[in-house]
């Protein structure tokens with residue numbers, strides 16, 4: 239009798255959505271590429287909500303942009319039971335999406351195993367019957383970024399899960415952010431996971447993000463979007479969609495028979511041949527509004543660099559993300575796919591109204607805020623929610639250039655003190671691409687020289703030291719972390735100066751949000 243009950247429960251828990259299976263089987267064959275092609279009758283598929291942006295029991299959490307990386311890196315990783323490395327995997331992850339469960343962002347990983355394998359039915363019963371109820375992920379990463387000071391938590395004075403007071407008299411519990419995720423080793427079915435609320439599911443639908451309406455798309459920069467001062471300025475009747483803000487360009491994108499096409503306002507944008515032909519791995523899709531964002535390694539590049547890249551000129555861009563905005567099943571890509579220097583993926587987005595903007599923005603904002611698209615008037619706004627508002631400046635910098643030479647004078651002022659450095663062979667353009675420059679302290683006579691032309695200057699948000707380097711968080715022309723690393727050249731003390739963009743800002747924003 240007991241046996242029978244067990245079976246009935248298991249049957250009731252079979253996937254209700256067999257409609258998703260053909261597409262899932264295609265993904266298995268494409269992403270895992272087993273030696274012999276699999277069919278729907280060969281496999282069982284389930285999914286796990288394996289990582290969220292909540293703090294886990296070790297005091298660690300994934301910031302949302304690392305969750306996106308995680309979803310990409312999960313593909314083709316093994317599924318184990320209880321992280322046991324002494325036994326073979328019981329299944330394999332073949333697809334992952336960033337989705338939401340109870341308004342929390344989650345990575346949902348789809349995995350399969352073979353129906354005919356040993357203990358296959360037992361595994362299915364344990365999952366569907368709720369015995370294997372939670373899951374967890376094994377991965378390697380290079381940086382555990384302290385949520386309070388932005389340094390590596392292994393070397394700063396803060397302890398995870400301890401509450402600290404901040405300058406503004408609020409207090410926040412310290413956690414660390416998993417940064418520079420290297421690879422996903424495995425995911426495991428466990429009795430209790432470190433991340434709260436992980437779960438296994440046989441709901442296989444929504445393998446794609448939800449459809450949203452339609453927007454027109456001109457080849458304009460995302461940062462040309464009108465800044466929105468307060469959400470109250472939006473028409474409350476207007477249905478909206480929200481995207482994370484990235485500096486990039488909007489264009490309509492289509493792929494047909496491995497030919498990439500771009501257009502703006504109905505007019506084709508000519509691409510260099512090496513970009514126009516893409517791998518056969520990229521599926522065909524029809525015209526889809528998309529955001530194009532350039533990267534150099536893990537750092538986003540400027541619009542000027544992006545434009546040069548698209549024109550086939552030397553740009554410093556190592557790859558281009560083509561983020562399609564999901565409409566329905568025939569637009570955009572269903573999962574990330576790479577082709578040479580191009581990476582196609584669906585951008586995360588949520589729908590909302592002006593009333594729900596705050597909570598929706600919080601779930602989706604990048605470190606630079608959100609883009610809000612009005613579906614009926616097709617207007618685009620940029621918004622930086624309050625929790626991301628900028629801190630008070632702690633100082634100022636001024637960058638002056640010498641006539642007819644590449645030398646620059648960088649002056650840093652804070653709390654009545656002033657420091658001046660000469661930067662050699664400096665170009666702000668190359669600086670933006672992460673090129674390092676040699677600097678040395680400026681002599682008084684040099685500072686007073688009238689050969690310097692006023693160039694640019696802006697606020698400094700913070701100073702901090704990381705190892706023996708000084709890190710100056712700048713706004714404006716030198717937006718990002720300006721890193722001064724001491725070095726000796728010919729017995730003289732100099733510095734290697736490099737602009738690292740946006741590395742620590744998010745940590746602070748999350749802290750301010752806490």
Ligand SMILES: [Zn+2]
Nearest residue numbers: 384387394396
């Ligand atoms: Zn710290």
